[in-house]
Amino acid sequence: MRAVVMEAPGRIVIEDIDAPKVLDPTDAVIELAATCICGSDLWPFRGAQPVDHQYMGHEYIGEVVETGPAVKKVAPGDFVVGSFCISCGECEICRAGYPSRCPVAAAAGDPFIGARSNGTQAEFARVPFADGTLVKTPAPPSPELIPHLLAASDVLGTGWFAADSAGAGPGTTIVVIGDGAVGLGAIIGAKQLGAERIIAMSRHPQRQALAREFGATDIVEERGEAGVARVREMTGGYGAHGAVEAVGNETAFQQALGCVRPGGHLGFVGVPHGVSLDMGQMFGAEVHIFGGPAPVREYLPQMIDLIYKGEIFPGKVFDKVLPLADAAEGYAAMDQRSATKVLLTV
Amino acid sequence: MRAVVMEAPGRIVIEDIDAPKVLDPTDAVIELAATCICGSDLWPFRGAQPVDHQYMGHEYIGEVVETGPAVKKVAPGDFVVGSFCISCGECEICRAGYPSRCPVAAAAGDPFIGARSNGTQAEFARVPFADGTLVKTPAPPSPELIPHLLAASDVLGTGWFAADSAGAGPGTTIVVIGDGAVGLGAIIGAKQLGAERIIAMSRHPQRQALAREFGATDIVEERGEAGVARVREMTGGYGAHGAVEAVGNETAFQQALGCVRPGGHLGFVGVPHGVSLDMGQMFGAEVHIFGGPAPVREYLPQMIDLIYKGEIFPGKVFDKVLPLADAAEGYAAMDQRSATKVLLTV
Numbered sequence: 001m002r003a004v005v006m007e008a009p010g011r012i013v014i015e016d017i018d019a020p021k022v023l024d025p026t027d028a029v030i031e032l033a034a035t036c037i038c039g040s041d042l043w044p045f046r047g048a049q050p051v052d053h054q055y056m057g058h059e060y061i062g063e064v065v066e067t068g069p070a071v072k073k074v075a076p077g078d079f080v081v082g083s084f085c086i087s088c089g090e091c092e093i094c095r096a097g098y099p100s101r102c103p104v105a106a107a108a109g110d111p112f113i114g115a116r117s118n119g120t121q122a123e124f125a126r127v128p129f130a131d132g133t134l135v136k137t138p139a140p141p142s143p144e145l146i147p148h149l150l151a152a153s154d155v156l157g158t159g160w161f162a163a164d165s166a167g168a169g170p171g172t173t174i175v176v177i178g179d180g181a182v183g184l185g186a187i188i189g190a191k192q193l194g195a196e197r198i199i200a201m202s203r204h205p206q207r208q209a210l211a212r213e214f215g216a217t218d219i220v221e222e223r224g225e226a227g228v229a230r231v232r233e234m235t236g237g238y239g240a241h242g243a244v245e246a247v248g249n250e251t252a253f254q255q256a257l258g259c260v261r262p263g264g265h266l267g268f269v270g271v272p273h274g275v276s277l278d279m280g281q282m283f284g285a286e287v288h289i290f291g292g293p294a295p296v297r298e299y300l301p302q303m304i305d306l307i308y309k310g311e312i313f314p315g316k317v318f319d320k321v322l323p324l325a326d327a328a329e330g331y332a333a334m335d336q337r338s339a340t341k342v343l344l345t346v
Numbered sequence: 347m348r349a350v351v352m353e354a355p356g357r358i359v360i361e362d363i364d365a366p367k368v369l370d371p372t373d374a375v376i377e378l379a380a381t382c383i384c385g386s387d388l389w390p391f392r393g394a395q396p397v398d399h400q401y402m403g404h405e406y407i408g409e410v411v412e413t414g415p416a417v418k419k420v421a422p423g424d425f426v427v428g429s430f431c432i433s434c435g436e437c438e439i440c441r442a443g444y445p446s447r448c449p450v451a452a453a454a455g456d457p458f459i460g461a462r463s464n465g466t467q468a469e470f471a472r473v474p475f476a477d478g479t480l481v482k483t484p485a486p487p488s489p490e491l492i493p494h495l496l497a498a499s500d501v502l503g504t505g506w507f508a509a510d511s512a513g514a515g516p517g518t519t520i521v522v523i524g525d526g527a528v529g530l531g532a533i534i535g536a537k538q539l540g541a542e543r544i545i546a547m548s549r550h551p552q553r554q555a556l557a558r559e560f561g562a563t564d565i566v567e568e569r570g571e572a573g574v575a576r577v578r579e580m581t582g583g584y585g586a587h588g589a590v591e592a593v594g595n596e597t598a599f600q601q602a603l604g605c606v607r608p609g610g611h612l613g614f615v616g617v618p619h620g621v622s623l624d625m626g627q628m629f630g631a632e633v634h635i636f637g638g639p640a641p642v643r644e645y646l647p648q649m650i651d652l653i654y655k656g657e658i659f660p661g662k663v664f665d666k667v668l669p670l671a672d673a674a675e676g677y678a679a680m681d682q683r684s685a686t687k688v689l690l691t692v
Contacts, residue, residue: 092584093608101608101632103583237449238438253625262439262447262638272625279599279618286447286638292608292629 004056004121004327004344009047012056012328020117020126024108025070026088028130030062030080032346033141034150035120036318037330039180039341040271045331048273056327057121058084058113059154061146062346064134065124073131079141080134081149081304082127083157083296086110089132100295105129112293121327123346135300138308145307147315147343151185152303155341156314157296158269159185159246160303163193165267165290166242170194175231175259176216178246179207181317181341182269184214186244188312191215199240201227201255207340210316224251228258239264245291250275262286269294318343350402350467350673350690355393358402358674366463366472370454371416372434374476376408376426378692379487380496381466382664383676385526385687386617391677394619402673403467404430404459405500407492408692410480411470419477425487426480427495427650428473429503429642432456435478446641451475458639467673469692481646484654491653493661493689497531498649501687502660503642504615505531505592506649509539511613511636512588516540521577521605522562524592525553527663527687528615530560532590534658535645537561545586547573547601553686556662570597574604585610591637596621608632615640664689 001019006012020029036059044051064078074080087099094102102111109116110128117126127133141149159182168174168190176186179202190198191214199218200211208219222230232239239261245252248270256266257277268291282289306312320339322330330342347365352358366375382405390397410424420426433445440448448457455462456474463472473479487495505528514520514536522532525548536544537560545564546557554565568576578585585607591598594616602612603623614637628635652658666685668676676688 092582096609098609098632103608236438262449263442263444268625268629272629275625276622277625277628279614279621279623282623282635283614283618283638286444286636288634288636289628290632290634292632 001123002324003118004324006044006051006054006056009051010045012331014325014327017118019124022066022068023126024128025068026129026131027068028064028071028074028127028134029066029124030060030127031065031124032060032062032120032122034146034346035060035344036150037327037334037342037344038154039182039334041331042335043271043273045335055114055119055122057119059150060113060120060125061149061153067130071130074134074136079137081137081153081300082113082134083300084113084154085293085296086113086128087132087297088129094132097298098295099132099297100293102132121324121344133297135297135304137304147318148307148313149304150343151181151314151317152300152307154296155181155317156185156188156303157299158182158294159187160189160299161294161296162186162244162246162267162269162291163189165265166244167265167288168193168195168242171196172241173197173199173235175199175201175240175243175256176246177201177243177252177256178270179204179211180246183244183246184210184317185314186246187211187214187216188314192306192312199231199234213316224255227255231259235261241265242267246270248272248275253277257285257287260287264288265290267291317341321345347469348670349464350670352390352397352400352402355397356391358677360671360673363464365470368412368414369472370474371414372475372477373414374410374417374420374473374480375412375470376406376473377411377470378406378408378466378468380492380692381406381670381690382496383673383680383688383690384500385528385680387677388681389617389619391681401460401465401468403465405496406459406466406471407495407499413476417476420480420482425483427483427499427646428459428480429646430459430500431639431642432459432474433478433643434475440478443644444641445478445643446639448478467670467690479643481643481650483650493664494653494659495650496689497527497660497663498646498653500642501527501663502531502534502649503645504528504640505533506535506645507640507642508532508590508592508613508615508637509535511611512590513611513634514539514541514588517542518587519543519545519581521545521547521586521589521602522592523547523589523598523602524616525550525557526592529590529592530556530663531660532592533557533560533562534660538652538658545577545580559662570601573601577605581607587611588613592616594618594621599623603631603633606633610634611636613637663687667691
């Protein structure tokens with residue numbers, strides 16, 4: 001089968017390798033229906049994170065083709081959506097709603113999909129702890145649903161978690177920093193959680209349009225201190241109830257922190273690169289901070305339900321579709337920001 | 347009247363100054379029944395924070411002797427407990443439960459008691475925004491209640507807020523780092539909030555005894571990595587549900603963070619000095635973080651009620667009592683850790 005490999009920063013190739021098989025009793029192997037490129041894949045692509053012949057991809061939907069003897073909840077023929085974080089689904093941490101930090105999966109060496117396999121930018125993928133990681137869809141999806149379900153696998157789930165961590169709820173004003181696919185997903189999440197006002201910080205016309213379509217009530221083009229001042233002005237001087245940080249750099253963090261009122265919440269899901277927070281500043285800000293790898297599995301049932309009901313259309317974040325064989329072109333497009341998010345057909 | 351002044355690090359003197367008067371319509375002037383020295387007063391005392399002829403003290407209880415024309419909720423003759431944070435009690439931030447960051451008080455130049463007056467290590471004190479800052483007790487207190495009410499003014503309230511921020515609740519295990527008066531107050535708070543297991547990290551025999559009396563179920567003497575390992579071992583390898591950081595230095599922060607399970611909570615109330623958190627580490631830890639100046643006013647009604655009912659005895663943190671005139675001796679005792687907390691009679 002074919003699989004995408006990042007040989008070195010900026011160098012994407014397609015390899016022909018053996019298809020994965022069930023290795024552990026809790027494994028499932030799925031045949032990908034579609035996969036995609038993540039914003040976080042750009043960190044190693046740009047050389048901001050070390051990489052050496054790495055199989056890529058952690059977003060996936062597809063049909064189960066083989067299961068280990070201990071798998072009870074999914075079976076060959078089932079269509080499934082999975083999370084990039086592997087989770088047993090049974091330990092205290094999973095049951096408390098944080099499957100993204102399942103210690104059982106971590107102890108087995110499988111905290112993230114791809115850690116011991118070929119990733120999901122491939123024709124087939126092995127999913128460890130299938131019962132705790134995959135969610136079966138109510139029916140095989142129509143082709144129109146494929147992009148939406150694929151978005152749920154990471155960007156929507158991650159954005160939703162960020163909106164939840166930012167305290168989105170009835171009557172709240174939520175600011176979203178980062179107009180990439182995760183930030184756009186956060187807008188859907190914030191709206192579903194009941195936020196009254198959703199302020200998207202973006203200068204990109206197409207992304208602004210999608211942000212509005214997803215539920216943003218306001219757009220702020222200013223950045224940094226000017227952006228913070230604008231948000232404070234829009235919120236009676238208090239600041240927003242919560243902010244989503246979906247970038248991962250120092251500027252975005254400070255912008256997010258500056259937008260939140262005392263007692264408010266900052267949810268961060270951009271993988272931080274070189275960001276440190278002065279706790280004296282945090283003490284003075286008195287803002288709740290929470291983030292990390294999103295427990296997407298926790299939100300999947302609700303997201304799948306909304307997608308099947310036609311209430312949310314998160315797949316609109318895919319503005320470029322390419323065959324798996326042209327993955328390199330997809331990486332380049334996202335790197336150059338000519339595409340927000342690239343779907344790869346398998 | 348007499349007032350305590352820190353002239354320079356390590357130099358405490360008593361000055362004779364004019365008693366404060368009502369300046370603004372929302373002011374009250376109170377006659378102190380007792381006051382005390384805070385652990386945070388030691389930062390400037392030790393030269394870790396600049397200080398130049400500063401009036402000291404921010405913990406206070408006493409009788410109202412004068413009120414401005416706009417004060418409606420307290421009147422001369424009332425016995426009151428106040429918070430060190432001044433709050434209007436009416437803005438969105440106060441109503442949301444964060445009076446410690448009231449923007450109305452801050453705009454008027456009065457975020458903390460003492461900012462525009464002589465502090466509360468004195469015979470009289472001016473309290474701005476009296477209606478939003480002071481809480482009237484149900485009756486004039488008996489002498490036995492004085493230390494307990496005084497503790498509520500800061501250390502108990504701050505500890506309670508920290509326990510709340512650490513997610514203390516039924517079924518939870520909470521670790522308390524810092525065995526000073528605030529840490530001990532956090533144990534009372536955690537117990538009242540329903541924590542099932544309270545682990546106090548302390549090597550000090552008298553403080554360990556008081557920690558147990560206040561509700562600690564376990565004592566851990568190990569520090570740093572060994573302390574973290576011990577807590578993890580005691581919590582099935584997961585870590586505690588929450589930790590209170592009541593010290594304010596890097597070591598204590600890292601110890602607190604290491605003790606908390608993914609998805610858990612870290613409440614910090616030690617004023618951070620030179621602490622910065624790497625957000626990459628935080629992303630991996632996936633722990634909620636919240637702290638700052640405690641919104642003590644929010645917890646005062648409940649704390650006062652429990653004190654009058656004889657259910658909590660937070661005043662036991664005072665292990666030295668001195669007259670105001672001997673404040674210098676009190677500072678020295680706390681600096682040398684021969685006293686946990688010093689009450690000053692007025």
